[in-house]
Amino acid sequence: MAKKGKNGIIHLENSPYILSYAAAVGKKEGEGPFAAYFDCVDMSPSPDGCSWEQEESGLQQKALHTALKKGGFEASDIDILYAGDLLNQSISSTFGLREFGIPFVGLFGACSTMSLSLSMASLAVDSGAAEKAAAVTSSHFCTAERQFRTPVDYGGQRTPSAQWTVCGSGAVIVGKSGKVRICDILLGKITDLGQTDANNMGAAMAPAAADTISRYLDATETEPSDYDMIVTGDLGTVGSQLLHELLIGTGIDISLVHKDCGMMIFDLEKQDVHAGGSGCGCSASMLCGYILRKMEEGELKNVLFCATGALMSTTSSQQGESIPGICHAVHLTA
Amino acid sequence: MAKKGKNGIIHLENSPYILSYAAAVGKKEGEGPFAAYFDCVDMSPSPDGCSWEQEESGLQQKALHTALKKGGFEASDIDILYAGDLLNQSISSTFGLREFGIPFVGLFGACSTMSLSLSMASLAVDSGAAEKAAAVTSSHFCTAERQFRTPVDYGGQRTPSAQWTVCGSGAVIVGKSGKVRICDILLGKITDLGQTDANNMGAAMAPAAADTISRYLDATETEPSDYDMIVTGDLGTVGSQLLHELLIGTGIDISLVHKDCGMMIFDLEKQDVHAGGSGCGCSASMLCGYILRKMEEGELKNVLFCATGALMSTTSSQQGESIPGICHAVHLTA
Numbered sequence: 001m002a003k004k005g006k007n008g009i010i011h012l013e014n015s016p017y018i019l020s021y022a023a024a025v026g027k028k029e030g031e032g033p034f035a036a037y038f039d040c041v042d043m044s045p046s047p048d049g050c051s052w053e054q055e056e057s058g059l060q061q062k063a064l065h066t067a068l069k070k071g072g073f074e075a076s077d078i079d080i081l082y083a084g085d086l087l088n089q090s091i092s093s094t095f096g097l098r099e100f101g102i103p104f105v106g107l108f109g110a111c112s113t114m115s116l117s118l119s120m121a122s123l124a125v126d127s128g129a130a131e132k133a134a135a136v137t138s139s140h141f142c143t144a145e146r147q148f149r150t151p152v153d154y155g156g157q158r159t160p161s162a163q164w165t166v167c168g169s170g171a172v173i174v175g176k177s178g179k180v181r182i183c184d185i186l187l188g189k190i191t192d193l194g195q196t197d198a199n200n201m202g203a204a205m206a207p208a209a210a211d212t213i214s215r216y217l218d219a220t221e222t223e224p225s226d227y228d229m230i231v232t233g234d235l236g237t238v239g240s241q242l243l244h245e246l247l248i249g250t251g252i253d254i255s256l257v258h259k260d261c262g263m264m265i266f267d268l269e270k271q272d273v274h275a276g277g278s279g280c281g282c283s284a285s286m287l288c289g290y291i292l293r294k295m296e297e298g299e300l301k302n303v304l305f306c307a308t309g310a311l312m313s314t315t316s317s318q319q320g321e322s323i324p325g326i327c328h329a330v331h332l333t334a
Numbered sequence: 335m336a337k338k339g340k341n342g343i344i345h346l347e348n349s350p351y352i353l354s355y356a357a358a359v360g361k362k363e364g365e366g367p368f369a370a371y372f373d374c375v376d377m378s379p380s381p382d383g384c385s386w387e388q389e390e391s392g393l394q395q396k397a398l399h400t401a402l403k404k405g406g407f408e409a410s411d412i413d414i415l416y417a418g419d420l421l422n423q424s425i426s427s428t429f430g431l432r433e434f435g436i437p438f439v440g441l442f443g444a445c446s447t448m449s450l451s452l453s454m455a456s457l458a459v460d461s462g463a464a465e466k467a468a469a470v471t472s473s474h475f476c477t478a479e480r481q482f483r484t485p486v487d488y489g490g491q492r493t494p495s496a497q498w499t500v501c502g503s504g505a506v507i508v509g510k511s512g513k514v515r516i517c518d519i520l521l522g523k524i525t526d527l528g529q530t531d532a533n534n535m536g537a538a539m540a541p542a543a544a545d546t547i548s549r550y551l552d553a554t555e556t557e558p559s560d561y562d563m564i565v566t567g568d569l570g571t572v573g574s575q576l577l578h579e580l581l582i583g584t585g586i587d588i589s590l591v592h593k594d595c596g597m598m599i600f601d602l603e604k605q606d607v608h609a610g611g612s613g614c615g616c617s618a619s620m621l622c623g624y625i626l627r628k629m630e631e632g633e634l635k636n637v638l639f640c641a642t643g644a645l646m647s648t649t650s651s652q653q654g655e656s657i658p659g660i661c662h663a664v665h666l667t668a
Binding site: 116124 | 335336337338342344385387388413414418420421422423424425428429431432435436437438439440441442443444450454457458460461462463464465481520521522523524526645646647648649650653655658660
């Protein structure tokens, strides 16, 4: 039974656990500082006739197949599959995962999808609706770039605040036993401070992260120092700096425990990604590659995982709208 | 506590109920046979400078505001808001609902979103994660037409199998008491028989509806005649005929109790909508306008609500992909 608490926090009293997880990434991510943690790194060029969108669907397939295999499960063991991605009508997920034949809940949380899908899968298991549930998401540099910005072949100059969409996918299987427990979740509110620069996603998402993290700490009466890591999804260097400033303004200093998946996944000095990595696959592959591994090994015990998303489309930006953000928090303990 | 049953059915043992609901529709829907049942019918031209996307967001705002008002609630009474729509990155929902400040779960289920969001809201209340949860969705003829098909001004000839996207939105508030109870839900699987005609959504979605309805009847050991109405979302005339044929092939005859929101909302003889209405807003406004009203009044007692969605994008169709469908079922009793 879940229990609603202060600020809308949801305490999961039946304690769902992480049963299995896997991360599949592309070439550039496989050359980054966390390469050794990813289950599948694809260094090969795609077969002829395979579109970038199909490649991205393939990343989701690999991540879910591997998570099932590592846990010793079949697709038919999974009761509900929660998934979404950045593409119009979430085609990476629907086309990538249709072959599994699992009851499917499509989500849209932009780059916050890993914490959103993990929240929903945890709630399903906690409530008894599912014995086992899976959460999957992905992103791909070329599919995102051509959909949201400019044709990839055009080779446009990127601004210093721009981030590099990660080619990657993460899959988590949630069930009733394991080493890592999902304790509680806080679903984010749509937060919009009027930022309109589509080349500065970090600034658009930072206010949502600040809102969710401060509401979470308040609801649980905890301090940043109570966590081994408060990890955001893909704020990058610009958004992370803004997050610190916004929180300091409310008397909260997370700088000693804060990490951002967008600043971790690439070598910011050497890999020419400007403000860092981004995309649903960024926090997904860091969670399912590095973070959950370190939790299982006991090196990290208490992690607040806060993936962040920017909820705009090219249409909304062309119509002069600002960029709303959202951040969902999941508290994990080992 | 929810209980997982045969075929993945989820029995909601704490019996969440419909607390309030409202439907907001456009001019054409307000001239159809169910006009009297909609809470808001907008006959006025939009203000200058208002885009069609903003109009669609406005329909969601009206539906949710009205549902809150009818129930005597404030936005702050709602713990979780589940919403989604057809537009790229679900902008009708994110821009329409950001002002409410409710913790937000974005969903993507295409035209199945009303039964998906209602399922998720019901599970949240049943599990204790929320005291009250809301489910909202919408569609708009002009936003859908220009995004998925041709520029509206172009006035292209429509095929006989084409459907007319409904301008409409529905909002439901789920809580712990009321006249209409949500008994159980069955989440759909992605179903794809290889249909590729983007002007024939009914044919793409009918196999998913057949799969979900037959699995539901099997799981509950019930017959079509046990229901006052088995209602699909927007199969239209072509998809409804196919659904009947697919089910007859498995020994199930739903023809006496089957209704399709797409065939109900417009006068198919007089309103020139070809195969019927479609869009998330079609089943949403029929549920929140007509069906729930008739259930509260006692005229309908036992309804299986099965909204259906087609999960393609223009990109997937341009790449030659087929059109996968999905159908989620919600069992309502008065």
